[in-house]
Amino acid sequence: MKKYLLFFVISFYCYLSCHAQTTNTVKKTVAFHPPDQSTLVLDSAGNTLPYENWHNKLITGQYRFTFKVPGDQNAGLILTQLSAEEIAERYANMPEPPQGPYFNNGEPIKPFxxxxxxxxxxxxxxxxxxxxxxxxxxxxxxxxxxxxxxxxxxxxxxxxxxxxxxxxxxxxxxxxxxxxxxxxxxxxxxxxxxxxxxxxxxxxxxxxxxxxxxxxxxxxxxxxxxxxxxxxxxxxxxxxxxxxxxx
CATH class of the missing domain: 3.40.30.10 (Glutaredoxin)
Structure with missing residues (x-):
């Protein structure tokens, strides 16, 4: 269970990396490390968010990170809520989840x-x-x-x-x-x-x-x-x- 949840959490972090690179006027590779309990995360008003708070919001798929200082993760990340249009676009572009290990699509289910x-x-x-x-x-x-x-x-x-x-x-x-x-x-x-x-x-x-x-x-x-x-x-x-x- 944890490995599948982690996969999607990491995918959100990767989204930030891609987003940050496409919004910079000078294109460059920015090192980005998946946030954890030690990461400084702020809301749009500049208030520090506890790990559990921002993590639970992030995994809903309705939020994203932006850099407080472009390209400088150590300066903090800002958690912002996506608009309804952005959420719809994100969902529309999401690939189908991987098939689980316990059933096979296209095959009969065991009788029970x-x-x-x-x-x-x-x-x-x-x-x-x-x-x-x-x-x-x-x-x-x-x-x-x-x-x-x-x-x-x-x-x-x-x-x-x-x-x-x-x-x-x-x-x-x-x-x-x-x-x-x-x-x-x-x-x-x-x-x-x-x-x-x-x-x-x-x-x-x-x-x-x-x-x-x-x-x-x-x-x-x-x-x-x-x-x-x-x-x-x-x-x-x-x-x-x-x-x-x-x-």
Missing amino acids: SIGGINKFKFNTEAWAGKVVVLNFWFINCPPCRQEIPELNKIVASYPNDSDIIFIAICLDNKSDVEDFIKTSPFSYHQVVNGKTYADLFGIRQYPTNVVVDKQGIVRYNTTGYGPGWEQWIDKAIKKSLAAEKSK
């Missing part, structure tokens, strides 16, 4: 049966004619928690659509999950004590997201979290729905 909170039951035989969206997570996984609001937006965009089932398989027990979703709603059907199901697929890194089409074929999967990744989940859902309608 599960039961969740609120008497929810499901097995692979029951998804004939349905697109199934899976999320493997656990409560103390920061990127898992961070992506939940974006996953909820996807669910909300398919209100009362009986052709899609959203299932979150959590490693934690029922009482912990119920307590968590009281304050942090998660719109997927919740399956608890999910280690058995994670082990079935060999999952060791989280979050892992999977989209399975109406024939039980994996159409999208990735492990880890990065800003804008939810758009690829939604694209896979739409493609799976459209493929069935075109037949």
